[in-house]
Every structure is written in structure tokens, then in C-alpha cells.
Amino acid sequence: MSSRYLPGILAMAAVVVASNILVQFLFGQWLTWGAFTYPLAFLVTDIMNRVYGVAAARRVVFVGFLVGVACSLIGTQIMGEFGPLVTLRIALGSGLAFLTAQLLDVAIFDRLRDRGWWQAPVLSSIIGSTVDTALFFTIAFSGALAFLEPGNDVSWAGEVLPLLGVGPAAPLWVSLAVADWMVKLSLAVVALIPFRVITRKLMAQVA
Template structure:
């Protein structure tokens, strides 16, 4: 890790902290504001991977993971209206989802890096985002995993409702996961613009890489 990696490290840390704060504030019926900041972590990982390689990208992911753990620890000590702001299941889901999804993102990007410039960032982010959403919401809220934290009542998240208010009936957390996933996919496409511009700025030789 060199001084050149510092912007990526700081960007990842800021995104993780901001997302942990903004996830407490609702945006509409299915989302929180954190849904719009968290996907930027994939952009940071992909930029590090393109410019510096998979090794530095993985190190930035680990730093983001540690920052996330610290945020979760702090959240468990802050009491809200219904208990701690961060439960054990949320902390576990968030940590495992972040680390797994980001490391998979790095691997997919590395495997596709020699193709068209947009293929690696788009494919790696789509795969990582899908994995992240599936892991987090199932670990944090599914009734099948209540044994992880028996004292945590997640019955509210398992209320049977039409998905996003109009689809097949499923537990509420499935609607939350679907909305979150759709935001991630949309931002994955939009992130190609800053990805292209930042890569060209940091390393003009890789404009066509």
C-alpha cells in the first residue's frame, strides 16, 4: 500500500461511514438514503483494480470491511426506539455481504480486465451487487435464520406483502431487497461514466484498457 492508494482508502472509508449513517433515514417506502451511497463502494474497488491492480483493490476492501465493523460496533451501543440501532444479525449480514461481494467483484474484474473497457466494471459490479443484496437481507431479516439471534424480533420484516406493492406475495424483506438491488443495478450503469473519466485522469495510458 502506497501513498498513491490513499485517495481510494479514504473514499472507501467515507462511503462506508456515510452509508452506515444514512441507512437510518428512509427514502420512500422501500429504501433508505444509504442505498444511494453504498454502491459507490464498488466504483472505488473497480477504480483501484483498474489503475493499481487486484492486490491493492483487495487491501482497500479489507480496510472498508474493518471500518464497517467499527461502525457496526458503535451502532450496537446506540439505543433507538426499538432497541440497538444495529442488531447482531444486521452487523453479521452487513459484514459478510460487504467482504464477500467486494472480493468477488475484485476477482470478476480481474478475470475480465483485458476485454472492452466497460465489461469488467459492469459485470463485476452486477455480480457483486447481487451477491451483496442476497446475503445482507437474507442474513439480517429472513425468518429461516432467526436462530442466529433468537432475541431479535424480525416478524415485521417477514410480513407477507406483494413485492414492491404490486408483485407476487413474499416477505417484506424481499421487497426491501428488490428495491435495493434495483438501485444498485441502476447505479452500476451510471457509474461507468465517472469510472471512464477517473481512469483517464489517473492513467491516460489506460483510456482504452
């Protein structure tokens, strides 16, 4: 693997590790601090895609996936107040969501790379983030998938409450998913600034 990909690899690894740590700390009622760092993975992927191409972006994604698997394995060995910090469902949801969403982001970005400079990163990140959120929260907390880990009681996530405290009645995990998704969408737009600055600088060096 080319040494020029190393900054992207290290950045992706840092985002994944930081997010796995920060997800343990609550931010308000519906979020964790990890919700604000994890979307940066899409920024890293899109920068690599724009500057070095699809193959490089996919390599960085796979590195991020392997780092995430390692974090999950470590998390399963750390006991919290209610059991392991990372359950089988969380590990499965996290891994599948990350790999699926990131590879989808790479593919969509590549299809749109010849359009306006902002369209590829925004649309690929929004679609990827939506898929990521839907997969992770459904696999990790939906009562319909309790058979994945019968010994893991996630009934707390199914408690019916007003959506985000103000909307129609919905399971708690749906509110958590919607709040997470809204942060991802917001950061997809904000990330356009560093995306533009960093890609211009890197492409000038590559040229």
C-alpha cells in the same frame, strides 16, 4: 501501504461511513438513503483495480471492511426506538455481504480486465451487487435464520405483502431486497461515467 492508494482508502472509508449513517433514514417505502451511497463502494474498488491492480483493490476492500466493523460496533451501542441501531444479525449480514461481494467483484473484474473497458466494471459490479443484496437481507431479516439472534424479533420483516406493493405476495424483506438490488444495478451502469473519467486521469498520471 503505498501513499498513492490513500485517495482510494479515504473514498472507501467515506462511502462506508456515509452509508452506515444514511441507512437510518428512509427514502420512500422500500429504500433508505444509504441504498444510493453504498453502491459507490463498487466504483471505488473497480477504479483501484483498473489503475493499481488486484492487490491494491483488495487492500482497499479490507480497509472498508474494517471501517464497516467499527461502524457496526458503534451502532450496537446506540439505542433507537426499538433497541440498538445495529443488531447482531445486521452486523453479521453487513460484514459478510460486504467482504464477500467486494472480493468477488475484484476477482471478476480481474478476469475481464482485458475485454472492452466497460465490461469488467459493469459485470463485476452487477454480480457483486447481487450477491451483496442476497447475503445481507437473508442474514439480517429472513425468518429461517432467526436462530442467529433469538432475542431479536424481526417478525415485521416477514409480513407478507405484494412485492414492491404491486407484485405477487412475498415477505416484506424480499421487497426491500429487490428495491435495493434495482438501485444497485442502475448505479452500476451510471457509474461507468465517473469510472471512465477517473481511471483515464489516474492512469495518465501513473504512466
